Every structure is written in C-alpha cells, then in structure tokens.
Amino acid sequence: MAEGPDDTVFEDCQFLTGSPQRFAVLAQLRERPARPTDLCDTVDATRTTIQRILAGCSERQWVVKRDGEYRLTVTGQRVLDQYTALMSEVERARAVGPLAAHLGSIAADLPAELLDPDCLTTSSEQNPLAAIDRFTDWLHEVDGDVRAISPIVTSVFNDVAVDLLETGTHIEFVIDHSVLERSASDFSDALERGVEHENIDTYVHDTPLDIGLALDRSRVCLAAYDDRNNVRAIAESDAKAVYNWAETVFDRYRARSQPLESVLSVQENKQ
Template sequence: MQQDQAVYGDVQFLTGSPHRRAVLDALCAEPARPHELCAEIDATRTTIQRILAGFREREWVVKHDGDYRATVTGRRVCEQYEALHEEVTRARRFGPLAAHLGPDADDLPVAALEHGRLTVSEGGSPLAALSRFTEWLGAVEGDMRAVSPVVAQPFNEIGAELLSGDTRIEFVIDSAVLEQSKARYEAELQFGVDHDQMTIYVHESPLSLGVALDDERCCVIAYDDGNNLKAILEAGDGELYDWATEVFERYRERSVPLPGLSDEGTTATEG
C-alpha cells in the first residue's frame, strides 16, 4: 500500500503541470542546463529548479558537470506517459463511437481506431454521421452485406436503387426491426423479400450495432438508445474490414432467412 501511494505521488507530480512533462521531454532529447530549459520552455528559473529537484529525487534525472540529463528510467517514464497521453486522446476522439457499439465491439481492432475515418454527430453537426452513412451507401460498388438494428425510409430508398442495378444484398435485421418494417414499411419490406437479388435474415435478439460492407469498403455504425445514428467508422480493406466481415457472418449464422410477410411466427434462432 505504501509503495502504491508513492507511485501515485510520482504520477501526480509528473501530470500536475505541463512544464514538468516539457522539461522531461527536453532532457530526454539532450542534456541541458537550467537557463537553457528556461528559454526553451518559457518558465521561470524557480519553476525549473523545483521541477529538476523533483526529478532528481525520483532519479529520473541526474546532474553532471552542471548539465542535467534523463536517466534510463526517466526516459521510460517519458515514453510511457506519451503513450498514455496518445491513448487518452484517442479514447476522447472515439468515445462517441465506442459508447454506443455495445459488447459485440469489445474486440474491435485498435488499428481501426488509428487509421479509420470517423464521423460523429455532435454539437453543431447533429446529422453528420447520418449524412456520411447515406453517402457511403450511395457509393456502394459490387455486392453489399449489412447488419442493422434500425429501419428508416432513406435507407429503404437507397437499397431499392442498389437493387435496380446488379448489386446483391444480404441484410440482417432483428425481430424489432422486422415488426417496425411490417407496421411502417410493408411495401418496401415485401419488395425486398420478393427481389431475387436480396436476402433478408432475422436475428431474434436485439442487435447492438450496425455494419455494412461492399467489395472494397466497410463501415461500423453506432446508434444511441433512441436509434439515432451517433457515429460511423469507415475503412477500406484491412483489419476493420476483416472484423466487420466476421461480425456480419456471426450474426447471419445466428439468424434465419425471412421467406415472406405471411410467416408471422418467423424468428431467428441463437447459435
């Protein structure tokens, strides 16, 4: 317990002021004297001396012939702090996506968060993600596979346009979406059921996220509890594409094809 408190104190010391991180960064780059650090970091000599004293106490820095330099442990602390800072920055950026994806996205590849294109609906752009997803759907090339926990007329219209060409669509919905489609979009649902280029699957339990893939691209879609589209993450071929493919196939395997509107008892089975 005492050691944990000491470590916590060290963390607090480093993170307590941006000047401290800047001094450690500078000394990891090259040895320096206090007046040189004052000029580089724009801090008073008193501030720099206090920081250096704290670093020497923790043995992150040593003094030799008037110069201060980072020790190997000081360098490690600096590197790991930088990694933590980057991860927290990434978490803040992708928070609106992660918060609404549900447990099925727990294994979302980290590389996707580094290289994917993220669009978030927030503040002055409440429809940004919805607009971007509509654009994505309008640019589908080849066949499309999708999982969706919502139904909306704009998506029905785009789907009909895709089916008017050569696009084949495999579409996984849950039982709630099926019931909403029967109640509000009966003609559109029947069109999809009857079309020989479209296969609709029904998943019995609620879906927690959306995915869509064509031959070269994929996207992961996050909805809030009110079925409002909050964020969309896109990528081309790569780790996110492979992950989205696995998610789609997993849901499809746990679903059953929808043969027609007359089969009121049709539900999906869990695998």
C-alpha cells in the same frame, strides 16, 4: 483483491501529471542536456518553477546533473516514453469515445484499426447528422455486393437500397424484430421488396441488434447507435484484418437469424 502500486508510485505519477510544464521539461531534456536557463527559454515557466521541477525529477532519479547540465536517465527516458504513449491513448479515447461507448458485445474483439480517429465520423451538437450522412454516402459509394446489419429502418436507407438494387447489386440484410415491425407499419413497400426482389436476402435476428455494419467488396463501415437508435459514430476501413473481422461478425449474426419469408409465414399462421 489484487494489490495495486504503492503510495510512492502514485505520488510519482501525480508529480508527473501535475502540470504540463513537468512533461515539457522532460521532453526538452530528451532532445539534449540543458541548463535551467536554457529550459526557461523553451518551457513556459519561471526559473523558480523550472528549478522545482528539476529538483522533483532529480529526487526520483529521472534526471541527473552533470557539469551544470541536466540530462535524462535511462529510467527517466522510459517514464517519459510511457507517459507520451498514455497521453496518445487518452487522446485517442477522447476522439473515439462516441464510437466505443455504443458498440455493445462486439467491442471485445474490435480491430485496433477501427479505433483510429482518422477513420471516424462522429455526430455532435453542432452537426447531429454527421455520422448518418457519412454512412449514407458510404452506402452510395459501394463497390460490389453488400452485406449489412441494421437495428433501425429509415426512409433514407430504404432509398439507398432501391438505388443499389436498380444497379444489380445483391444485398444480404440482417434486421431485428423491431425493424420488421416498423417496416410493416411504416414502410410496407420496402418490406414487400425485401421479400420479393431477387437481389435481396433479408434475415431477422433472434434478439435486438445494437450495431450497424456494412461490407462491400473491400470496405467496412461500422455504425454505433445510442439508446434512441441515433447513429452516434461510424468507423470506416479497408484494412484486410478489419474486413476479415467484419465477415466473421456478419456471419455470426446471420447464423442467428431466420429468413424474412419464414418469420412472416410464422406470424401469419399465428393470426
């Protein structure tokens, strides 16, 4: 088993993370050297607390006192920078958690741009349909042909597909066997359209799908579903790196899929 940091390092980390005032003191000293009385004016802490924080930072050689003022050392600056980066990453993780928790196998090579909270729409108890509503809006806004992967079938998505086909949009669509079964039982018209319409090519993946993905001419929309196939979050991007990644993902899923007509033919022969 790999060895981790020794106890002293953990204690130093615990010291820094023990209160927001400790970070605030270091952040103020990054701006300029200061006396304890100066820090009392800018940090929400008593003079006694400030003195204790400075003593702890001095012990760890993150700050030094010169001419009555405390200032950051080089190592103190580095510790502060890394801690600031860690807090930013934790904040990002909290925001992107609803997406990250439901990505399945594609999470390993997910582009960093899709982990930007500004690209994200998440559902919540207050607005459980936020993600699916935004996904639907995204589909209504498509420019050019569409390639899509979906582990669910809904009347909303079927209605969007009808609208797109009426405008001459070509759709390549990857589904799984559970979507095919539900389409056969509940959406027979949509299933028939998937076979007969000249502008849609539907493929059935050989294993259950666990993501939703859509690409148009230049944009990508990634949807994450929970265990009940509810859309929990979507991420949107028009970054070139994301688009290239999404094309690779779509091609990989399509390569493991069979044309809908072939799958239906096999099913009919078995009956």
